[in-house]
Amino acid sequence: MDEQALREMAEEHLRALAGPTATLREDQWSAIRALVLERRRALVVQRTGWGKSAVYFVATALLRDLGEGPTVIVSPLLALMRNQVEAASAAGVQAATINSANPDEWASIEEEVAVGDVDVLLVSPERLNNPDFRENVLPELTRNTGLVVVDEAHCISDWGHDFRPDYRRLRTLLTELPEGVPVLATTATANDRVVRDVSDQLGVTEDSNAPSTPLVLRGSLDRESLRLGVVPLHSTRERLGWLADHLEGLPGSGIIYTLTVATAEEVAEFLTERGFAVSSYSGRTEANERAAAESALLNNEVKALVATSALGMGFDKPDLGFVIHLGAPASPIAYYQQIGRAGRGVEHAEVVLLPGEEDQRIWDYFTSLTFPDEATVRAVLHTLDNADKPLSTAALEPHVELSRSRLEMVLKVLDVDGAVKRVKGGWTATGQPWSYEGERYERIARQRRAEQQSMLDYQRTAKCRMEFLRSELDDPHAEPCGRCDNCTGVAYSTEVDSVTSESARQRLERAGVTLSPRKMWPNGMRAVDIPVSGKIAPSEQHEPGRALGRFSDIGWGGKLRELLGPEASDGEVPEELVQACVRVLADWDWARRPAGVVAMGSSARPMLVASLAERIAAIGRLPLLGHVAHDPARRTQRSHNSARRLAGLWSRFGLPDELSLTELGGPVLLVDDYTDTGWTLAVVARMLRQAGASGVLPLTLAST
Incomplete structure (x- = not known):
């Protein structure tokens, strides 16, 4: 087919997609021509709303007209997939998606792909490493695909390791494509550094001396509106x-x-x-x-x-x-x-x-959640190396100092690097040598600091x-x-x-955040000699509690961070916060009024917690029943996941010998400075319930 005839067909497909007056931009046509006529690889960097999706839907329609296989679009978000499926339908292109929101449809969609009834298959990057998809669907799809599209391709760049590490797996996928299968990468947000990195990851370069020059199309990023x-x-x-x-x-x-x-x-x-x-x-x-x-x-x-x-x-x-x-x-x-x-x-x-x-404080917090240090990552590998069977993420948690989300990110990065493999039942080590990319992670950190300054x-x-x-x-x-x-x-x-300002002040000073009880013990606790599993018995839980505010609140957050931050000194609780806690108690819709107050033991702020408990007991005319004892020698570094946190807390606390709860006649008000994971409250509430408390009502100044 000659170029003019192909362009006329492309214009027809575009009008079906975008309306009877739509015409192709020159760069849109350049990309489509490169993909369909020349079967090249292309990177399109154009502003939002420019029409990048029109390029791959029109190219798909043309390739299908020419008898080629379906297009595979790797797309990062479910909302994006929903919009793309609707757009494809408008262009006369039959699209389907396999993602975490439609597992009941996977089998039928895979069958439709196999028999050629699907023109476009949208998948999330994570799906590429799902064991069933990787083993049963991907090989055939790779052999028969007519076009591969990497949407939002900036996710493949350096900073993407902690957003979508599975995007980096695409490089392996592309090396397995048959020769001559075109590849399109699209993004609206890429500076020179990201363009170079994406080009390298996808095998797209700007080498004008190459015999079949891959195409980089980059337009103005102005948004006239x-x-x-x-x-x-x-x-x-x-x-x-x-x-x-x-x-x-x-x-x-x-x-x-x-x-x-x-x-x-x-x-x-x-x-x-x-x-x-x-x-x-x-x-x-x-x-x-x-x-x-x-x-x-x-x-x-x-x-x-x-x-x-x-x-x-x-x-x-x-x-x-x-x-x-x-x-x-x-x-x-x-x-x-x-x-x-x-x-x-x-x-x-x-x-x-x-x-x-x-x-800046919020930026610093999210920066702290980037890729962990080498010793922590090595601990993950060591645990998998010594396991006699695949371990799920939950089973790994008691052995490593990482939150669930960060552990999953580390496993995906190690998987992309070939050091671990996702299999049925969890993760296993491959035994392949692995090196920590410390220089790369430091480079990313420097880039982030520079971007924050910008x-x-x-x-x-x-x-x-x-x-x-x-x-x-x-x-x-x-x-x-x-x-x-x-x-x-x-x-x-x-x-x-002034009236609006006063309304804002009242909203910011409103006090009270609900503290929900923990209802399930973390997995794998018996492996670290903690004799609990499954559901926490209702008879051992605390009731929904209250915190004055969150550290992240736009109202109380600043005062609470100042009082409870790592550099803050211990001292008597400020009267302003006492009165705010009284308002929280007044608004509390408890089923039974507390009959006594217990103060949580604290090594960091004993004076603060004790004074808060004493003031609340005095104002409420409640007996101060005592202080939960704690063993400073058992204090461990604050853990980032529930299993490790619970293991560090399990034997740390003790109740006063003279504490009598069976005849109290109502629940205990348990007072503490702040709650993070909720496991301290869960452990101490269990002890109080086992000691005869009919209920436990936690009250803290702050929650995270």
Whole structure:
């Protein structure tokens, strides 16, 4: 088929996808031609909304017309997959997806792929290493595929090891493809460093002397519809007030991004109380609730979703009118990606950053969760080396100092590196030599620090803000936009209405967070000589408790961090916090009023905890029954997973000999400074229940 005829067919498929007036951009056609006519590999770096998905759907339709096998799209998020399946259908392309949300459909989809009824199969990167998929589906798919697409390909870059390490497995997949199978990688967020890294990972280079030159298409990252601005405010109270004052005046509906789940939920509650139709959206939101929230925003049934970065790649609402950030993301790349949700199909959209003093602390926290040190990773390998059978992630936890999520990340990285293998029943060591990439991880850390500084520079720059972001992404076409607050000299007011400000103050000072009891013992405890397993008996649990606030709260969080931080000295509890705890107790809807107070033993803050227990007992006219004893010699380093944490706590505490609970006539109020994993409360509550307490009601100043 000649090139002109192919382009006419491509235009027909595009019109089916995007409407009767749609025409291919020249770079879209260049990519399609490279994939279909020349069977090359290509990397397309284009701004959000440019039409990258049109390239692979049109290319798929053409390749299928030519008798080629199905396209495999590796896609990172379920929301992205849902949108892509719908888009494919509009183009006359039959698409299906295999992911964690539809396990009941896997067998039928795999059969449809085998008989050729599926044109596009979307899979998550994790699915590539699912044992059944890897052994039963992937070999045949690799032999017969007509096109491989790596969507959101920046995930394969250096920083991707702790976001989607399975993306790095793609390099192995691509080496196993038959010769002549085209490969397309697409992303909207890539600077020069990321482009080089992705190109290397996918075998795409810019060597013009190569006999079949792989193609890199990189366009302008300007977003003509976006008006960028920064509003510097001095307190969380002012930022909340500003949101409430300005939200109604923002165009259409949009997204308010926050840095933490707790902030998203608090802001959504505050705005709802102020009469706005908003919902929170985060990684803690249930799947069905996420889908409902996305639908409500798409249909303009809410003014905004207050969201963490969980609402990001793949959410496509062309008429999204604004994106507000309550707190700055840690890099210009992340910020550009998130603001790219707005203004795709409208002439004007507002983008406003409300930075906070706590942003750096939050960045530092997430940075601390990156790839662990070598000794910790070696402990994982050592445990698997010495196991006589595959070990699940849960079975590994008692033996390594890692949280469940970080342990899973380490296992995936080791798997990609060939040191461990995922099999039925868990993980096993391969015995292959493995080296720790310390230099690489330090390079990533330096890059992150530089990106954080760039975000601070963005807030302070007097130059064009869009030009600043485009330059950070190494856009060679970067130039002043003429639209942002710096270009126009027109900035949002920093004034906040006094009534709104007072409402924000009251919301921030509201006290009380529910502490749910632990209901299951961690797996594998008998392997470390702790004689518990399965469900925690209701007769050994504490009842739902209360904390004054979370460390991450936008209201009480700052005061609690100052009082309970690692550098804080021990002392009497401040009266302001005592009175706040009294308000928490007054609002507590307990079934039975506590009949006595017990103070938790503390090696770090004995004076603080004792004074809090004494003040609460005196105000409530309750007997102070005593202090839970603790053995400082048994104090271990704070653990990052439940099994290790419980093992370190199990024999640490003791009850006073004189403590009498059987005749108390009501539950015990158990007072502590803060709770993290909840295992200290669980262990001591079990002891108190076994000693005769009819119930245990935990009260702490803070929770994490």
